[in-house]
Amino acid sequence: MKKIFTFLSILYCFAAAPAAAQGIYQLWGSTPGGGPDNAGVIFSSRFDGSGFKVQEPFTISTPGAAAPGNKLIQYDNKFYALLAYGGSGGTGMIGEYNQNGTWTRKADLFTIKAGSYETGGLMVFNNKIYGLCGSGGLHGEGVLFEFTPFNGGITVLHHFSGASGGYPQGYLTAYNNKLYGSTSSGGAQDEGVIFEFDPASNIYTKKADYNPATLGYIPGDAFTLYNGRLWGVTKFGALNNGGALFSFDPATSIISKKFNFSDIDMGRPCGSLTILNNRLYGASTSGGNVGFGGIFEYNPATDQEAVEYFFASGDPHLNVHLTAYLGKLYGSALTGAAFNDGGIFSYDPAGNIFQQMFSFQNSSGTRGTGYLMMNNNTLYGLTTDEGNFGSGTLFAFSHVNAQLQTLVHFGDARLKTPEGPLLYYNHKFYGTATTGGNYRDGGIFEYDPATGVNSMKVSFNSTVTGQPGTQGGFTLFNNKFYLVTRRGGSANSGTLLEYDPATNLLTKRHDFVPASGTQPYAQLTVLNGKLYGTCSQ
Numbered sequence: 001m002k003k004i005f006t007f008l009s010i011l012y013c014f015a016a017a018p019a020a021a022q023g024i025y026q027l028w029g030s031t032p033g034g035g036p037d038n039a040g041v042i043f044s045s046r047f048d049g050s051g052f053k054v055q056e057p058f059t060i061s062t063p064g065a066a067a068p069g070n071k072l073i074q075y076d077n078k079f080y081a082l083l084a085y086g087g088s089g090g091t092g093m094i095g096e097y098n099q100n101g102t103w104t105r106k107a108d109l110f111t112i113k114a115g116s117y118e119t120g121g122l123m124v125f126n127n128k129i130y131g132l133c134g135s136g137g138l139h140g141e142g143v144l145f146e147f148t149p150f151n152g153g154i155t156v157l158h159h160f161s162g163a164s165g166g167y168p169q170g171y172l173t174a175y176n177n178k179l180y181g182s183t184s185s186g187g188a189q190d191e192g193v194i195f196e197f198d199p200a201s202n203i204y205t206k207k208a209d210y211n212p213a214t215l216g217y218i219p220g221d222a223f224t225l226y227n228g229r230l231w232g233v234t235k236f237g238a239l240n241n242g243g244a245l246f247s248f249d250p251a252t253s254i255i256s257k258k259f260n261f262s263d264i265d266m267g268r269p270c271g272s273l274t275i276l277n278n279r280l281y282g283a284s285t286s287g288g289n290v291g292f293g294g295i296f297e298y299n300p301a302t303d304q305e306a307v308e309y310f311f312a313s314g315d316p317h318l319n320v321h322l323t324a325y326l327g328k329l330y331g332s333a334l335t336g337a338a339f340n341d342g343g344i345f346s347y348d349p350a351g352n353i354f355q356q357m358f359s360f361q362n363s364s365g366t367r368g369t370g371y372l373m374m375n376n377n378t379l380y381g382l383t384t385d386e387g388n389f390g391s392g393t394l395f396a397f398s399h400v401n402a403q404l405q406t407l408v409h410f411g412d413a414r415l416k417t418p419e420g421p422l423l424y425y426n427h428k429f430y431g432t433a434t435t436g437g438n439y440r441d442g443g444i445f446e447y448d449p450a451t452g453v454n455s456m457k458v459s460f461n462s463t464v465t466g467q468p469g470t471q472g473g474f475t476l477f478n479n480k481f482y483l484v485t486r487r488g489g490s491a492n493s494g495t496l497l498e499y500d501p502a503t504n505l506l507t508k509r510h511d512f513v514p515a516s517g518t519q520p521y522a523q524l525t526v527l528n529g530k531l532y533g534t535c536s537q
Contacts, residue, residue, distance in 0.1 A: 028055075030418035030431055032470075036105075037063045038090035039416035039436075042429065042447055042454070056447055056454050058433070061412040063087070063105045064095050065391040066382040068319045068334055069119035069170065069221060071371035072097075072394070075129060075149060079373075080106070081382065082131055084118050085391075086410075091136070092118040094147055094154075097394060103408045106152040112145060113137055121171035121221070121371070122147065125199070130157075130179060132168040141166030141185070144197060144204075158197060158204045162186060165193040165206055170221030170272070172197075173230060175250055180230055182210075182219035191217035191237070194230075194248055194255070207253045212237035215257055216244045221321065223248070224273040224280065227300065231280055233261075233269040242267030242287070245280075245298055245305070258298060259305045266293055266307070271321025271370055273298075274329065276349065281308070281329055283320040292317040292336070295329070295347055295354075309347060309354050311336070316343035316356060319370040323379065330399065332368030332381045341366035341386070344379075344397055344404075357402045362386045364404055365393030372397070380407075389413065390440050413438055415445045415456050420473030420523070422447075423481060425501065430457075430481065432468050441467045441488075444481075444499055444506070458499065458506045462488035465508055466495035473523040474499070475531075482509075484520035484533060493518030493537070 026044045035041045035057035042056040067084030074080075079097040087093035089110025096104045109118060114136035122131040129147040137143040139161035146155045160166045165183035169192075172179040179197045187193040187209035194208040210217050216234030223230035230248040238244040240262035247256050261267050266287035273280045280300065284293035288310030295308040311317040316333030323330045329347045337343030338359035346355045360366045365383030372379045379397040387393040389411030396405045415433035422429045429447040437443040437459035444458040460467050466485030474481040481499040489495035489511040496510040512518045517535030524533045 026051075028422050028424070028429060030420075030422055032417045032419055032434070033090065034088075035059065036088050037086065037416075038088060040418045040433070042418070042422070042431075055449065056452065058414065058416045058418065058454070060086075060414065060416065062103050062389075062408055062410050064093050065410050066369050066384050067119050068367075068369050068384065069121070069371075070369045070382055071121040071171075071321075072373045072380050072382065073122050073124060073129070074373065074375055075124050078149070079375075079380065079394075080122055080129065080147075080149065081394075082109075082118060082120060082122050092133070094122070094131075094152075096149065097408060101407065103394070106149060107147060107154050109133060109136070109154075112143055112154050112156050114143065120169070123172050123174070123222075125172075125174040125179065126177075128199070130172050130199070132171060132181060134167050134169065134184075137161075139166070142168045142183075144168065144172075144179075144181075146199075157199070157202055160186075163190075163206075164204070165195050167192075168195075169219050173223040173225060175225050175230065178250070180207075180223055180248075180250065182223075182232070184218055192219060194253075196250065207250070208248065208255050210234065210237075214238065215246055215255060218243075220269060220272050220282075222272040224275060226275055226280065231273050231300075233273065233282060235268045235270070239263070240267070243269055245269070245273075245282075247300075258303065261287070261296075264296060264305055264307050266296060268293070269296075270319050274322040274324050276324040276327070276329060279349075281322050281324070281349070283317075283322060283331065285318055295322070297349065308349060308352065314338070314356075315354070316345045316359075316368075318342075319368075321370045321372075322347075323372040323374060325374050325379075325399065328399075330372050330379060332370060332372050334367050334370065334384075339366070342368045342383070344368070344372070344381075344402075346399065357399070358397065358404050360386075363388075364406055365395060365409075367392075387411075412436070413456075413459075415443050417442070418445070419468065419470050423474040423476060425476060425481075430474060430501065432473070432483065434467065434469060446501075457501075457504055460485075460488075464488070465497060465506060471522055475524040475526065477526055482524055482531070484524060486519045486521065486536075491518070494520050494535075496520070496524075 039058040064083040064086035087108035092109035114133040142160040144158040165186035216237030220233040239260035242262035266284040292311035294310035319334040320331040365387040388409040391411035394408035415436040441460040466488030469486040494512040
């Protein structure tokens with residue numbers, strides 16, 4: 001049942017203020033999304049909807065955020081990555097890291113109608129960059145595209161759909177001047193296909209079907225080229241639903257299953273296979289002594305598979321792709337390690353030695369995307385979370401001394417995602433944002449239409465001041481602003497706040513508690529010197 005609360009003190013009184021600004025003959029407002037970084041905008045319009053104009057976009061200085069499966073590539077002495085989050089539609093972007101330390105958004109996946117949460121990667125072929133989006137496009141089932149770094153252009157070369165293959169996985173592999181990949185739907189049993197794409201002619205060809213009963217389904221991130229064949233894994237299906245390892249001959253379109261992962265007490269292999277000393281290595285996510293999976297080996301010459309190492313409790317594990325360098329295998333994991341936020345490890349097949357090298361924690365970024373890229377004797381990778389702004393990092397890691405250097409903290413401390421109406425006061429606009437700020441809980445912003453300057457005035461701290469959530473909106477009384485938050489405060493049930501624009505002081509006036517109502521909602525109203533509002537709990 002909703003409860004009505006009243007404050008009698010004149011300090012808590014409010015005067016109603018309309019959302020539209022008086023005296024400037026325009027309607028002003030904000031949106032929680034849109035703009036170049038999908039972080040919201042301040043806009044104006046005439047009363048009839050004409051003359052719409054974005055006055056101020058909320059922007060992010062280091063845009064983007066990675067998801068498991070996103071990885072770095074090198075091209076022309078720069079690094080590039082397809083990231084699952086960021087961009088104008090919030091559906092992902094391509095970023096460039098210049099080794100002078102600059103991170104730049106080069107392209108928005110929104111421009112090619114890409115879907116959300118893209119977990120694939122880019123690859124270089126014939127001095128061009130190609131990539132896959134696992135959803136979106138004309139049919140909603142993904143696209144294959146070419147990316148031009150110098151101008152950020154993206155050209156869609158194929159729209160996936162239907163029986164010929166939909167929802168491509170991971171990234172492409174080049175062989176004999178053609179590109180190969182897999183989808184998770186389409187084909188004879190609608191469990192995915194292996195496809196071939198010819199960049200010279202832009203011709204797409206379905207080459208083979210995944211059979212869930214024998215070969216398995218949901219392929220790994222990409223194929224690995226070895227001895228004229230493409231080698232890959234499936235994550236599910238086959239014997240005991242544990243997936244399988246197989247080879248594909250592009251010349252004959254014949255798939256040859258080599259072994260079932262359940263045969264070696266493993267399941268759900270991840271990433272792609274890695275070549276070291278003429279053998280194929282990879283990692284699984286299930287099975288083994290504690291159920292975390294492990295590292296496996298396959299010898300194509302002898303057709304023999306083997307367990308190299310089972311992940312133990314406390315080891316970095318999950319979503320691991322192995323990188324080979326100087327006789328060792330390196331991995332970046334999503335979870336495990338000292339803080340259970342993932343970490344970096346090495347494995348020496350010659351000595352069967354597993355070494356935990358680094359544990360991710362807040363300052364470094366947490367939860368590795370699974371991929372490491374070797375460049376100039378240094379490993380580079382991405383994390384999905386934390387760092388300075390909670391959106392992950394791009395890092396460099398020395399395999400020699402196990403030192404990690406954070407190169408990019410995705411996001412920034414600017415306020416983003418404005419919610420609720422704007423308040424016009426002393427020729428400026430004020431509002432609340434739900435993200436960004438010093439504590440990542442949003443804050444109060446001021447926009448001066450005369451100068452176009454958008455300033456963060458106060459950062460919310462949800463445990464102290466509370467966080468307004470989606471309703472936002474001030475009530476003006478006696479030259480002070482009042483608002484309620486839906487969560488935070490002493491009982492984590494919301495607060496009532498007072499903001500003085502003259503002194504830039506934010507004061508908590510009340511903590512909501514279950515006995516008298518919690519989670520207040522909507523703007524406050526003043527009537528006869530008293531403050532009225534509603535609680536949703």
